Amino acid sequence: LPGRVGLIVEYRGTRYCGWQLQPNGVSIQQLLEEAFRRMTGLKTRMQAAARTDSGVHARGQLVAFENPSRHGPERLREGLNFYLPPEVAVLEAFQVAEDFDPRRAAVGKHYRYTLLCRRAQPVFEAGLVYHCPYPLDAPAMQRAAFMAEGEHDFSAFRAADDENHTAVRRLDLCRWRAEPPRLVLEVFGRGFLKQMIRNLVGTMLQIGRRRWPAEKMAELLSSGDRRRAGPTAPASGLCLMRVFTDEESYRENLRLAAESINLPVR
Amino acid sequence: LPGRVGLIVEYRGTRYCGWQLQPNGVSIQQLLEEAFRRMTGLKTRMQAAARTDSGVHARGQLVAFENPSRHGPERLREGLNFYLPPEVAVLEAFQVAEDFDPRRAAVGKHYRYTLLCRRAQPVFEAGLVYHCPYPLDAPAMQRAAFMAEGEHDFSAFRAADDENHTAVRRLDLCRWRAEPPRLVLEVFGRGFLKQMIRNLVGTMLQIGRRRWPAEKMAELLSSGDRRRAGPTAPASGLCLMRVFTDEESYRENLRLAAESINLPVR
Numbered sequence: 001l002p003g004r005v006g007l008i009v010e011y012r013g014t015r016y017c018g019w020q021l022q023p024n025g026v027s028i029q030q031l032l033e034e035a036f037r038r039m040t041g042l043k044t045r046m047q048a049a050a051r052t053d054s055g056v057h058a059r060g061q062l063v064a065f066e067n068p069s070r071h072g073p074e075r076l077r078e079g080l081n082f083y084l085p086p087e088v089a090v091l092e093a094f095q096v097a098e099d100f101d102p103r104r105a106a107v108g109k110h111y112r113y114t115l116l117c118r119r120a121q122p123v124f125e126a127g128l129v130y131h132c133p134y135p136l137d138a139p140a141m142q143r144a145a146f147m148a149e150g151e152h153d154f155s156a157f158r159a160a161d162d163e164n165h166t167a168v169r170r171l172d173l174c175r176w177r178a179e180p181p182r183l184v185l186e187v188f189g190r191g192f193l194k195q196m197i198r199n200l201v202g203t204m205l206q207i208g209r210r211r212w213p214a215e216k217m218a219e220l221l222s223s224g225d226r227r228r229a230g231p232t233a234p235a236s237g238l239c240l241m242r243v244f245t246d247e248e249s250y251r252e253n254l255r256l257a258a259e260s261i262n263l264p265v266r
Numbered sequence: 267l268p269g270r271v272g273l274i275v276e277y278r279g280t281r282y283c284g285w286q287l288q289p290n291g292v293s294i295q296q297l298l299e300e301a302f303r304r305m306t307g308l309k310t311r312m313q314a315a316a317r318t319d320s321g322v323h324a325r326g327q328l329v330a331f332e333n334p335s336r337h338g339p340e341r342l343r344e345g346l347n348f349y350l351p352p353e354v355a356v357l358e359a360f361q362v363a364e365d366f367d368p369r370r371a372a373v374g375k376h377y378r379y380t381l382l383c384r385r386a387q388p389v390f391e392a393g394l395v396y397h398c399p400y401p402l403d404a405p406a407m408q409r410a411a412f413m414a415e416g417e418h419d420f421s422a423f424r425a426a427d428d429e430n431h432t433a434v435r436r437l438d439l440c441r442w443r444a445e446p447p448r449l450v451l452e453v454f455g456r457g458f459l460k461q462m463i464r465n466l467v468g469t470m471l472q473i474g475r476r477r478w479p480a481e482k483m484a485e486l487l488s489s490g491d492r493r494r495a496g497p498t499a500p501a502s503g504l505c506l507m508r509v510f511t512d513e514e515s516y517r518e519n520l521r522l523a524a525e526s527i528n529l530p531v532r
Contacts, residue, residue, distance in 0.1 A: 120276070
């Protein structure tokens, strides 16, 4: 038997309730497990490196599962894609060690949040960005993003039902890049709290609209008070770009992303 | 009265029969004229710089029309966007001279054809690329593209119902760029025949699949025989990126596009 299999999965999360199986709504996990069952007639349980929320997209989710069928990775990739809806695709499939756990194997993750800053509605990127038809103070947003970099207690930016023991996390990169008419937040880190990035973006949008000064970000990080932070930014703008299982590759991609930042921190 | 108005229009052409009014099917021209009538209660006739075919997309179509309403350009942009379907958006609106004709004003156009070269189906770019799940010989395709650059009689690459008097055209740029997993053809020229780019791509795909040698491109250009050329590539991969009305801007963007080409002509 081929044994345990890893997958790189891409999905448009709009119509789904996130990665994890849910009593109400269809999850990406359910779609993948059902595709496997329809292909092989066998049951399996899939695990992912990141539990993306409802509506969040992924270009590089890392998934692993026990493969009780006789199909090898390549056949599985083709077969799963045949049974998956057009919003989900398996990009790669490969054998992994019997004890491979995608959550524990992940040494870092790259997330991206994309704002479309123009009056006209999104056409080509409908559902894949958050549309901001009002002017934004990008330099102030960049100062706020820079304050969130490094190690902090992110209590003010965790979801109410976040179950992690500690809210201390380290962001290795949290910086906006201008790609007119887009503003793109690149985030690299080893671990995240539930809705942490969307909550950070929600506060940065308040700062961008000049409702709050950039310094409010530092203040919120110190206070740890969720009620004083901004609203959660919409899921449509967030995408899990990549999960790294290799330290060197994480550092190299972090370096390249940092080099791509074209808005200075003034 | 504000007088004649110009528009920059973006559209996803998938569900429409192209720019021009057609007896069967909904055109982009019809959608814009109807949006104007619903907004103002008045009739007008819109003209575009390029008659894009059924299914072809645009990021920068140039449109002009006589504005019999009292609304200025900004109000028109907002009002038209309100009445347009989500696949069409007016990005800019501005006053133009009374004798402004977008076809005659265009000194050059930039088209892009995008191939998605991977086994898995497109997810984020569904309908916006042509999916090639088979291997392609990109260097051979680049040699063929290079042969099509410059001035030629493109008789072998015009649609059967093309009505232009002469098939002689000049491509200022026709070159593939690798953006893995994408292959992107950048095309700059002052004038094009009907389906010319899609017919060139169809032949380059035959060359990429090694059914024909790259030299077949030169042979087809000399022969002028449409029956010997490849099939028309699907409309989904083609996008009118920009229409230039200013010579300097055309040359500058042509230069930047040429610099972005990362596949050498060997």
